[in-house]
Amino acid sequence: MKNRLKVLRAERDWTQADLANALEVSRQTINAIEKGKFAPSLPLAFKCARLFQMSIEEIFLDEE
Amino acid sequence: MNESPNAVTNYDKRSIRDNLKFVSWVFLWTASSVISQKAKAYGWWEAEWITLMSIAVNAALGLLLVHYYRQMLNRMDDLQRKIHLEAISISFGLGLVLSISYTILVTWGYIINEQVSDIFTLMCISYAAAIVLNTVRYK
Numbered sequence: 001m002k003n004r005l006k007v008l009r010a011e012r013d014w015t016q017a018d019l020a021n022a023l024e025v026s027r028q029t030i031n032a033i034e035k036g037k038f039a040p041s042l043p044l045a046f047k048c049a050r051l052f053q054m055s056i057e058e059i060f061l062d063e064e
Numbered sequence: 065m066n067e068s069p070n071a072v073t074n075y076d077k078r079s080i081r082d083n084l085k086f087v088s089w090v091f092l093w094t095a096s097s098v099i100s101q102k103a104k105a106y107g108w109w110e111a112e113w114i115t116l117m118s119i120a121v122n123a124a125l126g127l128l129l130v131h132y133y134r135q136m137l138n139r140m141d142d143l144q145r146k147i148h149l150e151a152i153s154i155s156f157g158l159g160l161v162l163s164i165s166y167t168i169l170v171t172w173g174y175i176i177n178e179q180v181s182d183i184f185t186l187m188c189i190s191y192a193a194a195i196v197l198n199t200v201r202y203k
Contacts, residue, residue: 017071025141026075032143032202041142 001039002061005030008052023047075141082136089129096122143202151194159187 009019016034020027023044032038040048040060049056100118103109137145163183170178 015071017073020073020075024075025073026079026144027071027073028199028202029141029143037202038143038146044142 002036002063003033004059004061005048006034008054008059009034022051078139079144082139086132086136089125089132093122093125093129096125147195147198147202150198151191154194155187155191158190159183162186 005019009016014022016027016030020030023030025044029038029040033040045056045060048059052059096118099108100115100122103118104115109115137148140148166175166178166183169175
């Protein structure tokens, strides 16, 4: 699943560790999501949306 | 915006604490298993009720270990939980399939000194290997 996490993170000058701390997950999880290797669960997607004050669809892009 | 692959997050700190507690539970359970198995063989005590008590303590510690592992799984983040659940399914599947093959080998006399711990060891090794492989895969 494609997503804009890396771009949104860069805009705020956050490291992966900063984002991981904000979302209470491991840095490995952030890295895997950014690289599209792993699709987050719905609760984690909502958490991202709340953190960036955006809708889920603005962050995560459905490739189908 | 530097990416430090070694940056330790709050989640990592909590995860390390959880893993250390898990290892402590495993150590306690393993120690109680050894005590309840070897005590009678080496004559550490005579009374039957102490042997039965040591087996009960071992079973209780095993159940507490399972309970703690379940709690630990629930505290993991999405990716870590996926990695561990996949490892559990691989280990359980291999244990199930290979225990049947093992039983057939024992039945036909290809294995003479059969031990249940052989399957247990295989499951532990496959679980650990699956965790390492999945961790590398999602790196």
